[in-house]
Amino acid sequence: MNQYYTYIMASHSGVLYTGMTNDLERRVQEHKSGVVPGFSQKYKTTRLVWFETFTDVNEAIEAEKKIKGWVRRKKIALIEAMNPTWRDLAEVNSEA
Template identity: 55%
Template sequence: MAERIYYAYIVASRSLNFYVGMTGDLPVRMIQHREGRFEGHSKRFNCDRLVWFERFVFVKDAIAREKQIKGWTRAKKITLIKRENPTWIDLSEDWGKTVEFGREL
C-alpha cells in the first residue's frame, strides 16, 4: 500500500495576500483554489498561486504545522516564503500541463 503524503501550504495573490492551508492532495487543492471553489478569504483575495509547501507523512503533523503558521505574524510568514521562494513564483504553475510526447511535468 502506498504511503499517503499530506501538505501544509501557503497560496498567495498577486497583491501578496495569502492563505495557509493543509491538504492530502495538493495538486487537486490548487485546482480548487484557482477555480475559486472555496468561499472566504482565498477566493475574495484571489489567492491562487502556490508559494510555499511542506510535506508530511502523518496528517497530525501537517495539521499542527498549519496551525503553527496560522498563529505567526504576517512578517514571519513572509520570511518563511522568501527563504524558500524569494521571488514568490507559483510553484504549481506547470503541474498537470502536458509536454512533448504527452508526458506530464
C-alpha cells in the same frame, strides 16, 4: 504511504492563505478556479508560494496551526527561504 501538505497561497496583492490538504494538486486547482466560497475566493489567493510535505496528518495540521499563528513578516521569511521570487510553485513543481 499517505502524504499531507501544509501550504501557503498568495494573491497578486500579497494576501496570504495557509492551509493543509492530502491532495495538493487538487487543492491548488480549487484555489485557482475559485470554486470554494470563502477567504481564498474573496481575496483571490491563486499562487502556490510555499509548501511542506508530511507523512503524518497530525504533523501537517500542527504546522498549519503554527504558521497561522505567526505574524506576517515571519510567514514572508518562510516563503522567501524556499521561494525568494514568489513564483507560482504549481507551475514549476511537479508535486503541485
